[in-house]
Structure formats: C-alpha cells, structure tokens
Amino acid sequence: MTNSDTAEALIPALTEQVDRRKILLQAAFDVIASSGFEGLRTRAVAERAGVNIATLHYYFPTKQSLVEGLAQFLSGIFATLHAPSRPKTGRVALDHLRQEFTDAQFYHERHPELGVVLQELALRANRDAAVRHAMNGLTASWRSWIETIVQTGIAEGTFRQDLNPRQTVPMLMAVLAGDSHVGIEELENIQRGVEEWLLAPEVKKELKGVKP
Amino acid sequence: MTNSDTAEALIPALTEQVDRRKILLQAAFDVIASSGFEGLRTRAVAERAGVNIATLHYYFPTKQSLVEGLAQFLSGIFATLHAPSRPKTGRVALDHLRQEFTDAQFYHERHPELGVVLQELALRANRDAAVRHAMNGLTASWRSWIETIVQTGIAEGTFRQDLNPRQTVPMLMAVLAGDSHVGIEELENIQRGVEEWLLAPEVKKELKGVKP
Amino acid sequence: MTNSDTAEALIPALTEQVDRRKILLQAAFDVIASSGFEGLRTRAVAERAGVNIATLHYYFPTKQSLVEGLAQFLSGIFATLHAPSRPKTGRVALDHLRQEFTDAQFYHERHPELGVVLQELALRANRDAAVRHAMNGLTASWRSWIETIVQTGIAEGTFRQDLNPRQTVPMLMAVLAGDSHVGIEELENIQRGVEEWLLAPEVKKELKGVKP
Amino acid sequence: MTNSDTAEALIPALTEQVDRRKILLQAAFDVIASSGFEGLRTRAVAERAGVNIATLHYYFPTKQSLVEGLAQFLSGIFATLHAPSRPKTGRVALDHLRQEFTDAQFYHERHPELGVVLQELALRANRDAAVRHAMNGLTASWRSWIETIVQTGIAEGTFRQDLNPRQTVPMLMAVLAGDSHVGIEELENIQRGVEEWLLAPEVKKELKGVKP
DNA sequence: GATGAATGAGCATTCATTCAT
DNA sequence: AATGAATGAATGCTCATTCAT
Numbered sequence: 001m002t003n004s005d006t007a008e009a010l011i012p013a014l015t016e017q018v019d020r021r022k023i024l025l026q027a028a029f030d031v032i033a034s035s036g037f038e039g040l041r042t043r044a045v046a047e048r049a050g051v052n053i054a055t056l057h058y059y060f061p062t063k064q065s066l067v068e069g070l071a072q073f074l075s076g077i078f079a080t081l082h083a084p085s086r087p088k089t090g091r092v093a094l095d096h097l098r099q100e101f102t103d104a105q106f107y108h109e110r111h112p113e114l115g116v117v118l119q120e121l122a123l124r125a126n127r128d129a130a131v132r133h134a135m136n137g138l139t140a141s142w143r144s145w146i147e148t149i150v151q152t153g154i155a156e157g158t159f160r161q162d163l164n165p166r167q168t169v170p171m172l173m174a175v176l177a178g179d180s181h182v183g184i185e186e187l188e189n190i191q192r193g194v195e196e197w198l199l200a201p202e203v204k205k206e207l208k209g210v211k212p
Numbered sequence: 213m214t215n216s217d218t219a220e221a222l223i224p225a226l227t228e229q230v231d232r233r234k235i236l237l238q239a240a241f242d243v244i245a246s247s248g249f250e251g252l253r254t255r256a257v258a259e260r261a262g263v264n265i266a267t268l269h270y271y272f273p274t275k276q277s278l279v280e281g282l283a284q285f286l287s288g289i290f291a292t293l294h295a296p297s298r299p300k301t302g303r304v305a306l307d308h309l310r311q312e313f314t315d316a317q318f319y320h321e322r323h324p325e326l327g328v329v330l331q332e333l334a335l336r337a338n339r340d341a342a343v344r345h346a347m348n349g350l351t352a353s354w355r356s357w358i359e360t361i362v363q364t365g366i367a368e369g370t371f372r373q374d375l376n377p378r379q380t381v382p383m384l385m386a387v388l389a390g391d392s393h394v395g396i397e398e399l400e401n402i403q404r405g406v407e408e409w410l411l412a413p414e415v416k417k418e419l420k421g422v423k424p
Numbered sequence: 425m426t427n428s429d430t431a432e433a434l435i436p437a438l439t440e441q442v443d444r445r446k447i448l449l450q451a452a453f454d455v456i457a458s459s460g461f462e463g464l465r466t467r468a469v470a471e472r473a474g475v476n477i478a479t480l481h482y483y484f485p486t487k488q489s490l491v492e493g494l495a496q497f498l499s500g501i502f503a504t505l506h507a508p509s510r511p512k513t514g515r516v517a518l519d520h521l522r523q524e525f526t527d528a529q530f531y532h533e534r535h536p537e538l539g540v541v542l543q544e545l546a547l548r549a550n551r552d553a554a555v556r557h558a559m560n561g562l563t564a565s566w567r568s569w570i571e572t573i574v575q576t577g578i579a580e581g582t583f584r585q586d587l588n589p590r591q592t593v594p595m596l597m598a599v600l601a602g603d604s605h606v607g608i609e610e611l612e613n614i615q616r617g618v619e620e621w622l623l624a625p626e627v628k629k630e631l632k633g634v635k636p
Numbered sequence: 637m638t639n640s641d642t643a644e645a646l647i648p649a650l651t652e653q654v655d656r657r658k659i660l661l662q663a664a665f666d667v668i669a670s671s672g673f674e675g676l677r678t679r680a681v682a683e684r685a686g687v688n689i690a691t692l693h694y695y696f697p698t699k700q701s702l703v704e705g706l707a708q709f710l711s712g713i714f715a716t717l718h719a720p721s722r723p724k725t726g727r728v729a730l731d732h733l734r735q736e737f738t739d740a741q742f743y744h745e746r747h748p749e750l751g752v753v754l755q756e757l758a759l760r761a762n763r764d765a766a767v768r769h770a771m772n773g774l775t776a777s778w779r780s781w782i783e784t785i786v787q788t789g790i791a792e793g794t795f796r797q798d799l800n801p802r803q804t805v806p807m808l809m810a811v812l813a814g815d816s817h818v819g820i821e822e823l824e825n826i827q828r829g830v831e832e833w834l835l836a837p838e839v840k841k842e843l844k845g846v847k848p
Numbered sequence: 849g850a851t852g853a854a855t856g857a858g859c860a861t862t863c864a865t866t867c868a869t
Numbered sequence: 870a871a872t873g874a875a876t877g878a879a880t881g882c883t884c885a886t887t888c889a890t
Binding site: 458459460461462464540543544546547548550551588590591592594595597598599601602613614616617620621 | 670671672673674676752755756758759760762763800802803804806807809810811813814825826828829830832833
C-alpha cells in the first residue's frame with residue numbers, strides 16, 4: 001500500500017520531467033512553423049511553453065541543442081504519425097503505396113506545419129552537421145520503405161515487371177515530397193498518374209470500377 | 213545642350229545605380245546561400261558588396277525591400293540562365309523535356325546555391341506576401357512552359373496519347389524540382405524513368421540506339 | 425542514553441558540517457585564485473567542492489556570506505601556515521625578522537595563490553565592510569608582531585639604537601608585502617638591504633662570515 | 637573665411653571622436669574605482685559616459701578591448717600626471733626622490749581611485765596577457781626611473797657610497813607602492829626613514845634645519 | 849550618392865537564489 | 870542535509886535603422 005503510494009508519487013514526477021522537454025520541443029516546432037528558423041527566438045519558445053527562459057536553458061543549454069532536439073523530435077513524429085489506414089485491396093504493394101499518398105495528404109491537410117518544419121530542417125541540414133545527421137536518418141528509413149514497396153509490388157505482380165527500382169524509387173520520393181511546388185490539391189491527380197504508370201495492365205483491368 | 217549634358221550625366225549614374233543594386237542583390241544571394249535567411253545580416257551583405265551599411269539602406273530602405281528585390285532577382289536568373297543547349301532529336305517536345313533535365317542538372321552542378329536560395333525563398337513565401345507574389349510568378353511561368361511541352365508532345369505524337377496533362381504536368385514539376393530529397397546523382401535515373409513512362413512506344417523504338 | 429545518542433548523532437554531523445564548510449571555502453579560494461573575484465561563480469565553487477549549488481546555499485545562504493567566510497578562512501591560514509623555522513642566531517629579533525622574510529618567500533614559492541587571494545580581498549575590503557573588518561584584524565595582528573620585533577631588536581641591541589619604530593615598522597610591512605611590484609626573485613636582495621639598514625654596526629661585524 | 641569655417645567644423649568633430657573614446661575609458665575607470673573589475677558592467681560604463689550601449693561597442697567591440705584600452709589609458713595617466721613640483725635642494729637625486737614621495741602622496745590624496753584601479757589591473761594582469769603587457773610597460777619605465785635616481789644619488793654623493801642599487805631599487809619601489817598595507821598617513825614617516833637610511837652622513841648634516 | 853557614428857530594441861545566455869521533496 | 874528543477878534580473882553583444890555631414 002505504501003509501495004503503491006510511493007509509486008504514484010514518483011511516476012507523475014518522472015512523467016512531468018519528460019513532458020517539459022517535449023513541451024519545449026513542441027513549442028519550438030510551433031514557432032518554426034509560423035516564423036521559420038529565421039524567426040526562432042528562445043524567448044518565444046519559452047513563452048509558448050509557459051516556462052521561464054532560464055528553464056528552457058536548463059533543458060537545452062544552447063539554442064543549437066534545442067534545434068538538434070527538434071530534429072529528433074520530428075523524426076519521432078514521422079515514425080509514429082500516420083493517416084488512418086485505408087480499405088485494403090488485397091494487393092500489399094498497392095495498399096502501401098496508396099497509404100503513402102494518403103499519409104502525404106493527411107500531413108498536408110491535418111498537419112500542414114509538418115511539411116514546413118521538415119523543409120526548414122532540410123535546409124538547415126546543409127549547414128548543420130547534427131541536423132543533417134538526424135535528417136539523413138529520417139530520409140534513409142523512408143527510402144528503404146519505398147524500396148520495399150516497389151520491390152514487393154514487382155514481386156507480387158502488382159506493378160509492371162519492367163519497372164526499374166533505381167528509377168522508380170526516387171521518382172516516387174520526389175513526387176510524394178514535392179508538394180511545395182505543385183500544391184496539395186494536385187496530389188490526387190498525381191496519384192492517379194503514378195498508378196497509371198506503375199500498375200501492371202492486368203491489375204488495372206482488375207481494379208476497374210473499384211474506387212481508389 | 214543641357215539636355216545632352218543631363219542625359220550624359222544621368223545615364224552613367226543610372227547605370228551605376230543599377231549595378232550597385234545588382235551587386236547588393238548578388239551579395240544578399242551569396243549570404244543566403246551560405247547562411248540561410250536565418251543568417252542574413254544587412255551588415256554582411258554590405259560588407260560583401262564592398263559598401264557601407266548606410267549605402268545599402270540607400271538602395272534598399274529596409275531589409276524587407278532587399279528580400280523582395282532578391283525574389284525578383286532570382287526570377288530573372290531562372291529566366292535567363294540555362295544549360296548550353298543539347299543536340300536536337302527533331303522531336304520538339306522531347307528536346308524541350310530533355311533540356312529541362314539538363315537545366316536541372318546544370319543548376320545543381322554549376323550553381324548549387326540556386327536551389328538553396330530558391331528553397332529559402334519558397335519557404336519564406338509562406339509568411340511573406342511580397343515574396344509569395346514573386347515566387348508565384350516564377351512558378352506560374354515554369355508551369356505554363358511544362359504544360360506547353362506536354363501538350364506539344366502529345367500533339368506531335370512524341371508522347372503517349374493517353375497521357376492526362378493534369379496528372380503529367382505536376383508529376384514532372386515535382387520530379388524536376390524534387391532534388392532536395394533524392395540527390396542529383398539520381399536525376400539521370402529519374403529522367404530515364406520519366407522517358408520510359410512518357411514516350412509513345414513507336415518513339416521508343418525509333419530512339420533505340422540513339423544515346424539520350 | 426538518549427543524550428549520548430543525540431551527542432553521537434550530533435558530533436559527527438557537526439564535524440562533517442564543519443568539513444563541508446571548509447571544503448566549500450577552499451573551493452572558493454581556488455576559484456578566486458585562478459579567476460579573481462571577477463570570475464567567482466557560486467556554481468563553479470559548488471562544482472569544485474563536489475556538491476550541488478543548493479547545498480552551497482545551505483551552508484552559505486548568500487554569495488556575500490561565502491566571501492565573508494573566505495576572509496576569515498584566509499586569516500586562519502596566515503595565522504597557522506608558516507615556513508619551517510630557520511636556524512637561530514641567538515638574536516631573537518633578527519631571528520624573527522628573518523623568519524618573516526622566509527615566510528614571505530615560502531608563501532610566494534609554495535603557495536603563490538595566497539598572495540593573489542589576499543590582494544583580491546584587500547581590494548574588495550574597500551567596498552565591503554565585512555571583508556574590511558576581517559582584513560583589518562589580519563593586518564593589525566601582523567603589524568603588532570612586526571612592532572614587537574622592531575622594539576625587541578632595539579632593546580636587545582640587535583638593531584640600531586637610533587631607529588624610529590614609527591618609520592621602521594611601516595617600511596618593513598611595505599617591503600615584506602610589496603611583492604606584487606618587485607618580483608619575489610628580488611626578495612633576497614631586499615632582505616640584505618634591510619639588514620644592512622637595520623642592524624647595529626657591532627652586530628654586523630659579529631655576523632660577518634655567518635651565512636644569513 | 638570659408639576655410640576657417642571648414643576648419644572650425646572639422647576640428648571639433650575630430651576632437652569629439654577622440655573624446656568619445658576617452659570619455660568611455662574615464663567612465664570605465666570610474667566604475668572600476670568604485671566597484672572593481674567584479675562590478676564592471678558595460679551598461680554602467682555606457683550610462684556613465686552618457687552614451688548608448690551600442691555606442692560603447694562601436695568604440696570597443698568587446699569588454700576585453702575596453703579593459704585593454706583602460707590599461708593603456710592608465711599608463712598614460714601615470715606618465716603625465718604628477719604632483720606640482722617641490723622646492724629644489726640642488727641635489728638632483730634627492731629632489732627626484734622627494735618628488736616620488738610627493739607624487740605618491742598626491743595620488744593618494746587627490747586621486748585615491750588611481751591606486752585602486754592600478755591594483756585591480758595589476759591583479760588582472762595575472763590572468764590577462766594584454767593587460768599584463770601594458771602593466772609591464774608601466775612598471776618597467778618606473779623602475780628605470782628609480783634606478784636613475786639611485787645611481788645619480790650615489791654618483792653625485794648625495795646617497796651613501798656603499799648602497800647596493802640591486803637592493804635599494806626594489807626596496808624603494810616596494811615602499812613607494814606599498815600603500816595598500818600601511819596607509820598613506822604613514823608615508824611621511826616612511827619617507828623620513830628612507831632618507832635616514834639613504835643619505836650620506838655629510839648630506840644629512842648639511843640638510844639639518846632645512847625642512848624637507 | 850555615400851559614409852561614420854549613433855541608437856533602441858532585442859538576443860542567447862548566465863547568475864544567484866529559491867523551493868518542493 | 871541534500872538536491873533537481875525553476876526563475877527574475879541581468880549581462881555582453883548584435884541588429885536594422887537613422888542621421889548629420
């Protein structure tokens with residue numbers, strides 16, 4: 001009984017400590033989303049997090065360490081945040097591919113700041129090794145996932161047999177991430193074009209009439 | 213007499229003024245290329261341009277006006293700077309399409325700062341109406357050029373007849389601009405994939421053996 | 425029984441408290457020796473002492489109280505730390521005088537930080553009554569000891585009979601403490617000059633051939 | 637006429653520029669005199685000088701540069717500021733020696749801050765190469781002047797012929813600078829003791845009845 | 849046109865101190 | 870007794886901008 005009392009007292013304390021860091025990172029995320037790195041001020045982050053400047057520096061001794069924390073924070077978000085899963089077609093690769101487009105749309109519609117902050121970090125990665133490291137990790141795991149989809153698609157006969165993965169993978173990545181230039185409203189058109197291009201003729205026929 | 217005097221006096225002055233402006237804009241461009249908007253300092257720009265800060269403020273009363281000038285400066289660069297033209301195949305759309313890829317590669321290899329600054333401005337456009345306006349102009353004219361290519365390609369029988377321009381145009385734009393995520397070294401692969409996808413079957417046969 | 429319990433509990437606790445205080449004061453001494461009052465940071469002191477800052481503030485509620493503690497700590501050091509005693513000549517005043525020079529050299533060679541911290545405190549005494557009080561005590565007891573030496577020397581016939589103590593005492597103090605301007609390497613020369621000046625002619629003869 | 641106008645316009649401007657630096661250095665001097673290096677705040681210096689913080693940093697980019705400027709400023713003061721010259725005795729060395737004591741007293745009575753700031757700088761010289769350099773220059777020129785006095789005194793027969801300059805010079809320096817330990821009120825006593833010690837017996841007789 | 853000097857507002861960071869545990 | 874977390878008030882320094890010349 002006293003045991004559980006102690007436990008109850010300890011856990012919230014621990015939880016809150018973890019939270020403070022996350023709250024600060026989320027605040028930094030928000031500030032960057034609305035003002036860019038250009039407008040990132042430690043004071044604004046602290047204020048948004050509801051803590052004193054000195055408290056921010058207690059958790060992140062320098063602004064740089066905050067930025068590095070943010071890069072990892074963002075990686076964590078992309079690893080865990082996905083659109084609700086869509087109805088399956090039974091074709092694994094197609095389902096995963098469509099999920100990628102759904103995710104892209106989901107990020108854009110529900111969490112438009114994600115793309116902005118991601119691009120800010122990608123740009124900063126050019127001149128900041130620590131950020132570059134974190135972003136490389138994120139890109140690498142995404143690329144390997146896209147590769148899996150393409151290879152699976154070819155193997156299971158969903159995609160055209162003459163597809164060259166070395167061409168297809170970067171095209172898909174560019175198309176999925178290229179929202180900044182084409183506008184999300186065209187993502188659906190792009191998705192149709194991609195499927196037109198990727199799917200094996202017999203799969204196309206098979207899917208005729210089934211809404212995507 | 214006084215007319216010609218004035219003219220003679222004004223024209224060099226005007227010319228020099230134009231030059232000073234351009235020198236300053238180029239300096240701003242360089243600073244952003246290496247430090248981002250985050251690191252854009254008027255003093256650094258003035259120093260790089262070899263003038264006093266007060267002089268910079270004579271030409272650009274505010275930092276904002278400098279940024280706006282830069283957006284137009286960049287539009288001008290993309291309008292006039294292209295890779296040396298490539299050997300023609302006689303198929304107009306294909307030639308233009310290939311020129312687009314050549315340009316993309318040329319920018320990346322010979323003027324890597326261009327992409328960085330373009331992305332910085334694209335990001336800033338989110339929160340800056342004037343920059344957004346300039347960037348929209350740039351995007352719009354590029355899009356209309358890509359549309360022309362696609363339509364010409366279909367019309368002249370170079371591209372597949374069942375292509376949907378509404379799908380094809382944004383895909384091409386995303387793919388051409390999506391360098392930040394895939395790396396320039398894959399641009400050639402992407403180009404092959406794109407041609408595989410766009411070209412009409414008979415054109416493919418016709419081009420067999422001709423190096424791209 | 426409870427008495428002895430309490431006593432046993434208190435005494436070690438008290439001892440340890442005294443120790444912690446001394447460790448903290450020594451740490452403060454070290455920090456001042458290497459960075460001056462200018463660089464005295466409570467965090468640096470705590471870190472050097474191997475305790476938390478809050479612990480430092482438990483023993484010394486304010487930085488000022490730490491400084492005051494240091495002034496007394498230093499007085500204690502000068503009261504107890506001396507060079508190993510030198511061979512006696514039998515002339516009490518001369519022996520004591522020589523011991524003063526030996527001490528000065530000893531401090532300078534073996535504990536050079538002592539002089540630095542002493543001067544830092546002397547300077548701070550100008551604007552800090554509590555430090556002034558402690559330093560005055562230190563100076564007063566040193567002066568009275570020098571007076572004793574001079575008077576004894578005259579009385580016992582070791583020093584010249586026409587010496588005026590009111591002139592001699594401050595000269596000796598200035599000369600013994602004036603290391604900052606002349607460099608310790610000259611202290612031996614100074615000592616010879618002082619003896620030349622102070623000693624009675626017959627004592628000089630008597631000491632001829634005896635190494636100082 | 638226009639010439640003189642221009643001159644009148646230019647000279648004050650130039651003067652004022654020079655002054656700004658000096659005003660800032662004097663302000664820094666004042667702040668250190670009353671609060672020590674410990675209490676030296678750029679804001680306080682700027683405020684005392686009646687300028688904006690940014691203006692201080694225009695003239696002294698860093699606090700360190702201000703401190704270095706101060707060290708040179710102080711050297712300049714000691715080189716040019718002296719007590720009004722005293723009546724001569726005709727004995728050059730004695731006149732110069734007495735002038736040294738008069739200067740010491742003058743500094744202490746009329747410019748008591750000088751000694752404080754000098755000691756602050758001397759202490760800081762321990763950990764600051766630039767300050768050390770400046771202070772070494774000051775000490776070296778003072779020492780060479782004292783050497784000149786002692787040698788002249790021996791040569792012209794004013795001082796005892798058996799004086800050893802290697803002993804006498806540092807003793808004099810220690811005694812003249814050792815005010816921090818003995819108090820200025822004893823400086824006169826010290827001076828009498830020093831003359832008693834230095835002067836040749838016949839000179840003493842000769843000076844009997846002449847007030848010092 | 850051009851510049852040296854000046855400034856208000858702000859910036860990341862630090863510091864002595866406090867407090868709940 | 871001891872500590873991790875938190876904070877208000879600085880602290881040295883920077884920045885875009887202005888102005889007299």
